[in-house]
Amino acid sequence: MKSPVELNSFLLAVLISFAFQGASCELVVSPVGPTLVNTLAGNTVTLAVSFTGAPDPAVIWFLGALPVGTWTINSSFPPDIATNRRNVLSIEKNGSLTFTNVPLNFTGNYTVELTKSGLGISATTFTLRVFERIQNVALSTHPDLVKEGIENFTLSYSMLQGVVEQQVWSFNSTALMTSLHYLVKEKNLIIVRPDRNDSGRYTVLLTNPFSSVTTHKDVTVLYGPDEPTIVVQPDKLFHVAGGSLSLTCQAEGFPKPTTKWVFKGEILPDTHKGVLNLTNVITTQGGVYICTLLNELTDERREKAVTVNIYERPLGSPMCSVQSVNDDQLQFQCLWIGGTPQAELSIPELGNTISGTGNLSLTVTASASFNKKTVICMAMHPIENNKCNITTSSPLEFLPAVRTTVASDGKIVVSILCLSEASPQALVAWSRGSEIVTGGTIYQISRDTTQLKIQDRNISNFLILNYTCTCRNPLGSQMRQIKLRGPSISDSSLFPNKDGTVITLTWEVPPTSIVTGFDIQMKGPDLLSKNGNSIYFRGSSNTYVTIQQIPGSARSTDIFVLDPDLTYRFRIIPKALQRKGQPSKVHRIGPGEGLSGTAIAGIAAGIPCSILFLLLLGGIVYLIMHYSKKKSHQTRYPVARAVEKARASQPDITPHNLLPGGLKNLPDYNKLQQTPSERSVALPTFSPPPPVRVATTV
Known part of the structure; x- marks a missing residue:
């Protein structure tokens, strides 16, 4: 049986439980976080909600008035998402709406409604704004040239990407407000009836929650010209082709009037504030230039003309060449094209020939005197004198080059190249044995005749005859024979x-x-x-x-x-x-892998020589010993006293067993110095040997 205290506690808990149940009878859905949600396109974002008052309510999400997704919380069925939004939208377990890789066009007001039978509807609304970072903003003007008094002048901005939340326009760092003179409309700033005071720097500031970009544009309003002045720099009677000059056309006015340069009826585009820059000029640019200053406001036109003379230097440098004509003549050519006037050309060594066309051609009969001779062409022009030269020579000795390949049809292709340095270029004649080779199926000769291609399947056909190439020009020839060989390695x-x-x-x-x-x-x-x-x-x-x-x-x-x-x-x-x-x-x-046959043969050949060498060495040793023995048995003679005294004063270091006469060794006196306890026998008595006379043979 429970005590009164326990009963009271139990009753209190029941009352509290009923009280809470009564408080939960109203279904309430609330946003978790702000209801204004900004995000970048491509991000994942969730419109988070929480609810109380009933379990497992039905959830409906709306974009404006359009349903985009429905679900019953904790239902075994998946949420029902609009077909065109399934790859972006998903409903979470708590009813929140998640956007995956959200696109720009999903910006809008999203409302969630939660319903439960008998408890009514609870709703809350979110505003989702999807942005892109603003990038690569540029300002353009319309019209390009602003003229004082026109009806409207518009500045427009464009950008590579981005969503603009706010745009702020300013002029010379002063913010512009909508007025009778300025009108901000969408991406444009419209200036109504601009005047000269509207010249300056215009700035637009574009912002959104994720980026901010400022872009500038300088605008000039044009009006009225006075009498123009033309200045040519440098001031010369004529200008050299390839040089540069400038034509300046100026007139008083503020701001500067529009300036156009007209040449031969065409308007030149390379003008800037009345300055026409001509670079690397040519003679066709010489003539009358007209400067036109125009004010669109007053329709006043000013014109002034100037004559420009351009003198042309021939292009590049003179070029000399020589060609063969009829195998016995040399045709020299000197060329220096262009120029006003054209250059005068001459080859003094071949005669006093003058040409004013910039192209001189002279043909002479070839002779030995032209071999290794340098011919000079003189080119004269008022701007510059120049020259060129060419050295004629007969073909020099050369080495043929042979290359072998295999054609797609399986034939061997042997290419022989005979190229000899010569001036004029040498032509090559080909022969096989005593027959002249001409182009055909088997033989192919290159256009410049320096290469012969031979095609055949049988290599033996290549080795039958020698091939000969002869390089020839009017001054001589060189001939080489080519003996093709079979496959080999040198x-x-x-x-x-x-x-x-x-x-x-x-x-x-x-x-x-x-x-x-x-x-x-x-x-x-x-x-x-x-x-x-x-x-x-x-x-x-x-x-x-x-x-x-x-x-x-x-x-x-x-x-x-x-x-x-x-x-x-x-x-x-x-x-x-x-x-x-x-x-x-x-x-x-x-x-x-052991000794090779060559090594074994070498060893076999060396054995007899080694034996012979050993026998010879043994004979030499025997003769030396025989001579030494014979010398030791010669008669000895007395030694002089002085010599004997000198010998007596020096220690004798010769071992006694080497003395002549067969004397025995002296006893070991070191052993004789032992103590009595160290000796095993008594000391022997020592008798010095009799004196021996030694004779010296001179």
Whole structure:
């Protein structure tokens, strides 16, 4: 049984519960945060709400009066969103409306209504404003030229993107208000009946919650000209073509009147405040220039004319050339085009010939005296004197160049180039054996005759006869024979990297060898892959195998990955299609595989020489010992006293076992100095040896 205190507490809780239930009988929806929401286009934004008074109410969102989404909170069915807005709008679990990547056109007033059966409707409204940052604002005027007294003058702004919330116009830093003279309308500032006092700087300030941009435009209102004055700088009787000059036309007035320059009936666009700048002028720009000053307000027109003379220098520098004519004549040409007047040209060495057309041509008979001769053309013009020269020469010695390719139809194409330095340019004649070569299916000669192309499938046909090219001009000729060779290699080398894992093979091909490709062959162990785990190419220790096929234009290749502890051999096989030439020399890399045959032969040849050398050395040693023994048995003679005393005063360091006469060694006196306890036997008695006389042989 509960105590009275517990009963009272229970009753109080029940009363409080009923009281709260009564307070929740009204459905209320409230905004969470401000109802004016600003956002940038492309952002995600939520119009957040909260509600009280009933569970699971029905939610309807409106854009103005247009429903855009409905849902019953905690319903198992998804919200129903307008079809054209489903990729942007979504209703949250608490009834809030979320915009994902919101576009500009979603700006508007959004109202949410919550309903519950028996509890009525509760609503709240949001204002969503979607903006873009204002960028690249520019001001333009209409009309471009402002004339005093016209009806209206308009300044308009344009921008790359942005949404403007507010625009503020000012003139010379003073804010403009709408009045009888100024009118702000949409993107425009309209100036009613502008006058000269409206000249100055106009500024527009564009703002929104996320950006602010200020742009300026300077405007000048034009009015009335007086008598114009024309000044030509520099002041000369004539002007040199290629130079620059300016024409200035001025008249009193404020502001300056519009100025136009007219030349040959056409209005020139390159004017600025009455100044016409002419740069890099040409003779066709010489003539009468008319300055026209016009005031649109008064319709008063002022004109003044000035004559400009332009004197032209010929273009560039004189050009000299020489050509062959009929294989026995030389045609010299001197050219210096343009100019007013045209240049006078002459070649004094070939006669006193004068031309006033800027183009001189003179043909002479070729002779040995023209070989390596320099001919000078003199060019004279009032502005400048100039000259050019050309050296004629017979064809010089040259080396033919041979290149081999394979055509798309599988034919070998051998190109022979014979190009000799000569003036005039040498023409090339081609022959095969004793037959003259002309263009056709097999043979093709280039337009300048310097290249012969030969096409055939059989390489043997290329090697039958010699080809001859003869370079000739009227001063001489040079002839070279070309003996085409089969595929061959003249030299080759091998270069390893520092680790011995990668090698580079290089080779050379004789200049006239026909080669369309190369086989790179290897004999040795397997090549490794780059990661060292799998076989890159399987080799052979007994025979050569082809590991690479290289095009005929290549002269080197890289081979990897090698094991530096193993031995590999490589060679290059030149090919002309299926025909193979002699392989290159063999290049070996690695620690080796024992003695080679050459090394064994060298050792075998050196053994007899070594034995002979040892016998000879033994004989020499024997003779030296025999001579020394014979000398030691010679008769000795007494030594002089002085010598004997000198010897007696010096210690004898010669071991006794080397003395003649077979004397025995002296006893070890160090041992004799031992103490009695150290000795094992008694000390021997010592008798000095008898004196020996030594004779010296002189």
